[in-house]
Amino acid sequence: MTHMSSDSLPSPVPANTGRTTRLFFLIITAYFAGQVILRLLLGGALETDEAEMLLMTPGFRWGYGPQLPLYNWIQTGLFSIFGETLFALSLLKNMLLWATYALLFLGLRAYVSARVAALTALSLFLIPDIAWEAERATTHSNMLLATISASFAAFLWALKTRNWRYWALFGLAMGLGGIAKYNFWAIPTGLTLAALTLAPLRSALLSPRILISPVLALAIVAGPYLWMANNPDLALSSVGKMAISEQVSPLVPEGVPLYFQGLFILLLLPMLVSALMWLASRHRPMQSGTREISTLFLRAGAILAIIGLAIVWLADVGHVTPRWLLPIVIPIVIGVFLRLTPRLSPLAMRGYLGALVLFALLVCTGLTLDRYKDNARRDLDFAPLAQAIEEMALPEDTLIVTDFYIGGNLARLRPDWTIRSDLPASARSETAVHILLISRALQTDAQLQRLATQVGWPHAAQAIYDSGEQIALPFHHGDRSQPLRLLYGAME
Template sequence: MDDAADRRVTAIFLLAISVYFAAQVGLRLALGGAYETDEAEMLVMTPGLRLGYGPQLPLYNWLQLGFFELFGRGLLALSLLKNLLLWLTALLVFMGLRIWLPASGAALAALSLFLLPDYAWEAQRATTHSNMLLVTSAATLAAFLWAVKGGRRIAWALLGIAIGLGGLAKYNFYLVPLGLVLAGLTLAPLRAQILRRRALIAPAIAAAIVALPYRWMIANRDLAFSSVGKLQLEAEPVRQMLPAGLLRLPEGLLALLGLALIVAAGLWLFGRSRSKPVGPGPVAALLLRAAIVATLLTAVGVWLAQAGTLTARWLLPLAFLSVLGVFAALAPRLGRGGRVGLVGFLGLVALLVFTGLTYDRFKEGARRDVDFSLLPERLAAIEGSEGLPVIAEFYTAGNLAAREPLRPVAPYLPFAARRFDGKTVLFLLRETVPPSFEVGLVRAGWPASARFDILSEGDFTLPYMHSDEDMPFRYVLARPVAQP
């Protein structure tokens, strides 16, 4: 492909992703409704610029805080940041692959991310910190591919920045740089660059970036690691040969990669070029080997932790490397029909995502459809609760904070007890979250032995705007009893 054709492909790619994510911002603003759980979390977990906020790493909170300052604490700031990160993910993947591949191959591989449900669907519908994982993984990939291409110091420095930021995005991010480095060592064209002394610039810069936030985490273990229970670790030290989490690893990977693998198989069977195939070069091998390395590291980690569960979202770094590797290998072998077919299918996916998000807003029992404008009125009807601090799970807490910005509101995290210690507090329990008042107290940071005077308790509901159903809530107005 000549330079003019490369420039044309690049321009079309940039225009396509820019229009798509701008349209997603418009759709979220047009649909409106209540804040989703992760959106609501940002409204109560961005009190100011801090080294740490809770069990999630702080990078997304920092950026969201900046967007709140620019655009106000509302849907515009939330949707702009989310879609900017997703746009940057596609762009950075394209830029990194473009160093080694022609523009058409880099564009097709980057667009293959839309075959991952956590990029095309969940990233729009729900997630926040996972979107930061994606963009920092893309930045790490781009910087790594540049560093091993020419070995320039600036490339290794940018890689260090990307790894440092990724280390402040999600814990499982580290699977990406580890996978790339270990896989790169198995490829002769890359190994020489990785083993050069200047490559040490990257870990040095990354360590400097994460040093203070990680120091905060160590000093605030109860808050920073309050989600460790999600792993359902075994209480007994005896190692099982196959813990339940390990058995769920193939299932989780299939959930993430199923659509991409089906599409790749169809293209391999019906979309390959009839002419002599072009080799994909070392990039595809690097990505596929990195995915294998990351999968093995995950399996070892799950076994060592004796994890009793494993969700597909935790495997997103593996899926990220895998889908890019598959399509980086496939792209040079596709004929014109295969390329047109893939782009057409991705257009259909985009249309289905827009349609599905619209349906998700109005479907029966949709969280966005709950009328939270009535929540302040419901709380005002609870005698003695006027202006008191409220503790609620993220979904309720964020939607309440949006409507009563002057009321102290906290989620069920350990800092709530420290913040409201000695005060009368109104506890809200949505359906079975948390399952009981006692469980909620412990999650909020009070010891199991803490005693409270129950001043009042009861229940209320909030209606759905497009349904006859109501969302049930329970409340407990309680005052701590001073310990002798």
């Protein structure tokens, strides 16, 4: 903090900086601790991403499948301390969300006051995929968020101080982000290109000290990326999510409107709130102290939006999920709120904080309703499935293959069973000569037999299969059920 100069602040550092900082950290700590408690109280089955962790954490490995390994590594460590429990799952998810806000705040303090940094950091809560989806369902995307904020923090302090230690931290953040999520690489790209367009920041980037950043980043990602190169069948097994067309495409690919739709969904609430804040504060003078740093973020977001559109268009991407666009949206939201928060009127301040409190209450209420709504994923009872398998009296070495949701929840009940996911090549190293295939979607024995081949089970071609059977799993609340098809096969 000693490196800040008065001309880089929107106003002199207020006397209550320490109080603002303590209050900010108290609020985010209390909120995310409360979310851990709420998840434990609600209980129920695991969401798909949570269940995935029970199947994809067999120990410390360079790779686990299509997802990059950083989240799996940390989750494996927490499992070793707390066991494969709901607490360990919820703790990591919320620790990362806490770090997202905390690191962004610390990074912004390089250029702005504690008040502006806190109000801007909290603006991320207005992005639906951060406030809601990251709490309800996602895992690896939470690691993406934390490494994005870490990169922002290191980059801003490196620009401010030009100290090689912050460039080293930026390299560390880049390396960790590079093994968190593939779309993380948009962040250093956008920051670098945007900073090059700003004369006061350009000289910092042209310093030889910056070279330590890519060197450290490459050292961190080398192991996992070499594993990917040697295991392309596992590493690229989810590329189909993008639905990249191999045929002659129309002038405007299907993914282009989905791209704009995703940006609209993520930006709607932040832009609506910021517009109301501007209306309530439009007669107050602009503060020049945040213009440079806000321009950096806004240009980074604009550059990434153009690059993202070009990729979707030229690659003929047929499917775009909004959360893939978070590296584009986050800099835009930060840039907008850096412009607005220094000039907020008392009315706008109260309205903004009130909106954040209201949204937090809505998230908690929504999570509770989502747990008990009709046909909720967390409401499915997996005990009858475990009992049905036990009644089949299968050999102890039977390999069970199913999707993440079914497999992870089954592993939670029977941790000693051998369960693998339905990802391509996931069972290629298994030596078991007995297999049980379970599916929610595949309805015929022939389809399930092809699943054995898809996952690379070595005995798929020679195995003899029994007739499949259908069971229905009940929900704890409501009259609906989830049909499952089971097929047993063995080498004779």
